Amino acid sequence: MQSPTYTALRGAIQVEHDVPEDVDNAVKRLFSELLLVNAIDETDIGMIFFTMTSDLHSRNPAASLRKFFPKVSTTALFCMQEAEIDGMLEKVIRILIVTTYPLGRHGENVYMDGARVLRPEFAR
Numbered sequence: 001m002q003s004p005t006y007t008a009l010r011g012a013i014q015v016e017h018d019v020p021e022d023v024d025n026a027v028k029r030l031f032s033e034l035l036l037v038n039a040i041d042e043t044d045i046g047m048i049f050f051t052m053t054s055d056l057h058s059r060n061p062a063a064s065l066r067k068f069f070p071k072v073s074t075t076a077l078f079c080m081q082e083a084e085i086d087g088m089l090e091k092v093i094r095i096l097i098v099t100t101y102p103l104g105r106h107g108e109n110v111y112m113d114g115a116r117v118l119r120p121e122f123a124r
């Protein structure tokens, strides 16, 4: 079977406080780790989706990403509110990255800090 021409990478991180500095720091750490463990560069990415839980209001994660990774300024970014489910983990930023880089394998997903409980098999 032919390999897919894209790879989708998932990640999530829990923000400590709903303040711009904590959102910035969480996005920076999560995205840096995803690039590192997958050995890809910002320029290999076709699109990036974020969701935030509804308790986060202080900063848009796309703005945080552009602040620290200027090369994504021409990448399609999209932010949405996460579905509200009873008992859901609070203050979580989720990311979905679609890369056209030929990884030749499955991508490594990254779940950090409090969000590790969501997918322990991907905990970092």
Ligand SMILES: C=C(O[C@@H]1C=C(C(=O)O)C=C[C@H]1O)C(=O)O
Pocket: 012, 082, 083, 094, 118, 119
């Ligand atoms: C468990 C998560 O949270 C939610 C559940 C998901 C799932 O069941 O696949 C995916 C994204 C989120 O809507 C996660 O982010 O992985």
